[in-house]
Amino acid sequence: MEAPTPDEPVTVAAADWPRASADPRYRAAVVxxxxxxxxxELAAFERxxxxxxLAPTVTDKAALARMAAAEFHHFEQLTERLRQxxxxxxxxxxxxxxxxxxxxxxxxxxxxxxxxxxxxxxDAIAADFYREVASRLDTDTRSLVLGVLDDTGHxxxxxxxxxxxxxxxxxxxxxxxxxxRRLMGEALSQAQRxxxxxxxxxxxxxxxxxxxxxxxxxxxxxxxxxEAHTKRMAALGLSA
Amino acid sequence: MEAPTPDEPVTVAAADWPRASADPRYRAAVVxxxxxxxxxELAAFERxxxxxxLAPTVTDKAALARMAAAEFHHFEQLTERLRQxxxxxxxxxxxxxxxxxxxxxxxxxxxxxxxxxxxxxxDAIAADFYREVASRLDTDTRSLVLGVLDDTGHxxxxxxxxxxxxxxxxxxxxxxxxxxRRLMGEALSQAQRxxxxxxxxxxxxxxxxxxxxxxxxxxxxxxxxxEAHTKRMAALGLSA
Numbered sequence: 001m002e003a004p005t006p007d008e009p010v011t012v013a014a015a016d017w018p019r020a021s022a023d024p025r026y027r028a029a030v031v032x033x034x035x036x037x038x039x040x041e042l043a044a045f046e047r048x049x050x051x052x053x054l055a056p057t058v059t060d061k062a063a064l065a066r067m068a069a070a071e072f073h074h075f076e077q078l079t080e081r082l083r084q085x086x087x088x089x090x091x092x093x094x095x096x097x098x099x100x101x102x103x104x105x106x107x108x109x110x111x112x113x114x115x116x117x118x119x120x121x122x123d124a125i126a127a128d129f130y131r132e133v134a135s136r137l138d139t140d141t142r143s144l145v146l147g148v149l150d151d152t153g154h155x156x157x158x159x160x161x162x163x164x165x166x167x168x169x170x171x172x173x174x175x176x177x178x179x180x181r182r183l184m185g186e187a188l189s190q191a192q193r194x195x196x197x198x199x200x201x202x203x204x205x206x207x208x209x210x211x212x213x214x215x216x217x218x219x220x221x222x223x224x225x226x227e228a229h230t231k232r233m234a235a236l237g238l239s240a
Numbered sequence: 241m242e243a244p245t246p247d248e249p250v251t252v253a254a255a256d257w258p259r260a261s262a263d264p265r266y267r268a269a270v271v272x273x274x275x276x277x278x279x280x281e282l283a284a285f286e287r288x289x290x291x292x293x294l295a296p297t298v299t300d301k302a303a304l305a306r307m308a309a310a311e312f313h314h315f316e317q318l319t320e321r322l323r324q325x326x327x328x329x330x331x332x333x334x335x336x337x338x339x340x341x342x343x344x345x346x347x348x349x350x351x352x353x354x355x356x357x358x359x360x361x362x363d364a365i366a367a368d369f370y371r372e373v374a375s376r377l378d379t380d381t382r383s384l385v386l387g388v389l390d391d392t393g394h395x396x397x398x399x400x401x402x403x404x405x406x407x408x409x410x411x412x413x414x415x416x417x418x419x420x421r422r423l424m425g426e427a428l429s430q431a432q433r434x435x436x437x438x439x440x441x442x443x444x445x446x447x448x449x450x451x452x453x454x455x456x457x458x459x460x461x462x463x464x465x466x467e468a469h470t471k472r473m474a475a476l477g478l479s480a
Binding site for chain 1: 286313
């Protein structure tokens with residue numbers, strides 16, 4: 001057979017879902033990704049709604065409730081997509097429930113400002129991660145992920161609140177800087193647990209080949225996200 | 241002046257908002273009503289989101305989160321309407337925060353089934369109340385209130401869950417019947433507090449004249465709502 005290869009592989013990023021998902025490893029990775037994102041949104045909904053109770057005013061309470069409702073709608077989009085591709089959302093989410101619940105258990109805010117910083121940090125890290133992963137995805141999954149991302153950013157009001165709290169009482173800044181560092185630490189520690197457990201997902205995240213993923217590349221992705229976090233915290237008046 | 245009265249009053253139910261709100265007492269009553277409904281929706285959001293934590297499965301958790309998000313959207317519609325008529329939503333909600341918080345404080349569910357019964361009962365009582373009040377409203381306010389009502393009914397899934405729990409363990413029924421009775425009792429007790437405090441609202445609720453409201457008619461409205469509740473509870477297998 002000297003004929004030119006008829007099935008020159010198209011890169012995933014240029015393929016649509018029907019084409020890309022013909023590779024069972026890619027399919028498994030996307031199901032993992034959608035499951036992780038969906039459970040993440042549901043858990044974020046719960047925590048934001050709970051933090052709304054700490055709000056000092058009805059306006060603040062409503063702002064946090066609005067963020068929570070937005071997370072819930074992301075959850076619905078992601079689970080709807082899983083159903084469309086004939087996957088059970090509950091089964092897809094299951095592997096990620098424990099690390100996400102553990103993250104939230106270990107980072108329960110003790111007051112309103114900690115809740116705001118967590119909402120802001122969580123939103124921003126999620127957006128960074130969505131952007132990192134989007135380039136690895138087929139066109140259909142990418143537009144879903146970017147659509148969900150597009151709709152975030154409700155947390156920007158948190159910036160203003162945190163800034164004025166630090167201005168009013170600079171000592172607050174030190175405590176919140178430690179808190180932001182702890183949030184990032186716990187997020188990374190749970191993310192590493194997921195990377196270790198979910199081969200297909202991790203391989204896709206770094207654009208690796210299916211028979212092994214590049215741990216160093218995963219490390220670089222985490223570094224980029226951490227650096228972006230550090231810059232954001234500095235802009236917020238929190239040297240992380 | 242023997243000429244026919246030129247300003248033969250139009251009944252409120254036939255007037256639109258600009259016409260009906262020319263009466264400052266009617267206007268005050270509607271601002272109260274929208275404030276009470278808005279805070280009620282926000283409080284319901286918070287409690288449903290909190291109850292979602294008690295859910296035994298991710299599917300159940302998502303169902304309660306869906307109800308919570310729907311309540312939040314009602315909250316947004318109601319506060320948006322207050323802004324449209326140049327009223328500050330926070331000021332309008334303020335008088336109703338204490339009775340609503342007190343209601344929820346006194347009726348915190350101790351488990352998933354109590355949470356479901358509360359979601360169902362709360363949804364149904366709210367719908368009954370919206371329907372009772374709708375006929376007293378100007379056409380614009382009525383379409384808002386009926387629109388918000390139209391979007392409820394998410395609680396019906398609760399019926400199925402509660403029924404099957406009682407079938408599996410009939411003893412559960414007795415406990416939940418007591419619980420439903422307590423919910424209704426606390427709701428009425430807070431409602432009576434509101435009636436005593438808010439003259440304009442109470443007067444409008446019974447279609448009374450502005451210089452005094454008919455306490456007996458308020459009592460009859462509460463009776464109708466209580467009867468509907470009792471029938472629903474019986475249908476659910478809970479003799480209230």
